[in-house]
Every structure is written in C-alpha cells, then in structure tokens.
Amino acid sequence: MIIKWRDDYSCYDPIIDAQHSKMIDMINEMNEIAKLVEDGVDSYDRIVEIFNGLKDYAVYHFGHEEKMFEEHGYDSFNTKIQILEHKSFFHKVSAINLYELDESQQEAVNGILDFLSKWLDHHILHIDKKFGEFLRDKNE
C-alpha cells in the first residue's frame, strides 16, 4: 500500500517534514519493487539496496532530530523516549534476516514493508509529533 503524505504528519518543522517525506518515498519505492516480486521478478539486489539506503537515511535523520532536541532544550524525559525509539528501530531492522529474503522474496518483502510503514506512522504521529508541538508552542 502506497503511503501518502497527510497534513497531520506535519511536525511543524520544514526540515523534519522533508526528511519524513523522503522516508515515505523510500518505503513507496520498496512497494513498487514488491509488485515486481509479485510478478516473479527477482529483486533481491534492489530490495537490499533500498533497505540499506533507508537504514543509512534513518541514521542521518535520527542524528538531526537528536541535535535539535539539544538545541531547543527539549526536556530530558521526552528526549530519552525519542532516543530509545531510535535505538529500537535499529534493533528491529538488524533482526531482519536478508538471507531469508533470498529464500522467499515475496513474504519477506511484504513483512519488511508492513514493519516499515507501521513504524514510520507511529514514529511521526506519536513520537516526533510531540517534539513538533513543543517547537510550535515555543515559537508562538
């Protein structure tokens, strides 16, 4: 399922929003590949490439967010929750076995997509949104 940007994804910061939007694009790209897999096209290399690209981008994005928490004096409790959430993302993506992907591409790619899309939705709407509201209130 293609994820579409929704207004309520906004975290009231143009850079964070642009980064989330790029992650949505990457997940959607993976979705396009999943359709090829369904048609029987071997897409192992493309899946690994997008998956690794998304992991690298997440490192950059989390780093950016963590720098912002510090710069804007976000409270330590919420900062801790955010950092735990970032760590948990890496824990989960590291547990994804890419050998399995080679065995059964369709099942594996659907599992990855399901995880990534649910994760991003939660990350934006329940975790970053809170920081966004903090930024918005601070700027008022």
Ligand SMILES: [Fe+2]
């Ligand atoms: Fe984020």
